[in-house]
Amino acid sequence: MRQSLTLLLFAACLAGCAHAPPASTRNPLAEWVPSPNYEPRRPVIIVLHATEQASAQQSLDTLRTANRGGKVSAHYLIGDEGRIYQLVADDQRAWHAGAGSWGTITDLNSVSIGIEIDNDIGEAYTEPQLEALLRLLEDLSTRLHIPKSQVIGHSDMAPTRKRDPGSLFPWQRLADAGFGRWPRGPLVDPPAGFDPWLAMAAIGYPLKDRAAAVRAFHRHYRGRDDGGDPQASFDAQDLRMLHALAMPAPLPR
Numbered sequence: 596m597r598q599s600l601t602l603l604l605f606a607a608c609l610a611g612c613a614h615a616p617p618a619s620t621r622n623p624l625a626e627w628v629p630s631p632n633y634e635p636r637r638p639v640i641i642v643l644h645a646t647e648q649a650s651a652q653q654s655l656d657t658l659r660t661a662n663r664g665g666k667v668s669a670h671y672l673i674g675d676e677g678r679i680y681q682l683v684a685d686d687q688r689a690w691h692a693g694a695g696s697w698g699t700i701t702d703l704n705s706v707s708i709g710i711e712i713d714n715d716i717g718e719a720y721t722e723p724q725l726e727a728l729l730r731l732l733e734d735l736s737t738r739l740h741i742p743k744s745q746v747i748g749h750s751d752m753a754p755t756r757k758r759d760p761g762s763l764f765p766w767q768r769l770a771d772a773g774f775g776r777w778p779r780g781p782l783v784d785p786p787a788g789f790d791p792w793l794a795m796a797a798i799g800y801p802l803k804d805r806a807a808a809v810r811a812f813h814r815h816y817r818g819r820d821d822g823g824d825p826q827a828s829f830d831a832q833d834l835r836m837l838h839a840l841a842m843p844a845p846l847p848r
């Protein structure tokens with residue numbers, strides 16, 4: 596009797612559990628009524644990194660093994676001669692961003708594509724590397740429908756921990772090609788009462804450590820590395836840029 600009941604349950608499960616996901620991904624609070632209408636989720640933002648290592652080969656090893664500081668990975672790596680390597684599929688969660696936030700996004704790894712660029716931060720990015728990056732950004736934004744403005748640096752989302760891709764990364768050149776955010780039009784002094792912290796929050800910067808956020812802003816928008824300066828603060832040009840960045844874009848005519 597016991598055996599026939601087991602068989603019956605097994606047969607019922609074969610019929611009814613065909614679309615069931617692994618038990619670990621099912622919510623015990625809910626009844627499983629599967630729909631066939633789904634596909635892998637798409638990322639919505641791109642995070643750029645500098646490898647800060649000696650060579651692309653060293654980074655390929657680091658990004659594919661259990662290295663000293665724990666397992667890390669990225670979707671892409673761009674060598675300094677412009678070669679593009681893919682290490683993780685676009686629809687999978689790679690381990691490149693870690694703790695940090697951008698706007699309301701608190702788990703960047705779950706919603707982003709991570710691109711490592713072979714650069715040790717103290718050197719200029721190479722021309723073939725930047726051309727390859729722009730080709731890859733064009734492909735990702737087109738194919739995955741990631742808004743072109745949604746391209747940030749690792750240090751933007753994790754300013755207390757990270758400095759990559761560093762102050763030598765040419766964000767303005769990316770902006771000229773349509774990627775990331777850059778102030779447009781003539782820069783003017785903001786009106787009285789302008790709050791730069793509201794502007795920083797509107798752009799996306801996490802503000803738990805305000806000096807760290809200022810240092811990240813300087814790396815990104817001023818090409819300047821303040822080191823670990825705990826007193827880093829905005830100057831008049833920062834305020835003009837912040838005002839322009841936080842202003843809504845003019846409506847198309």
Ligand SMILES: [Zn+2]
Nearest residue numbers: 644645749759
């Ligand atoms: Zn990084």
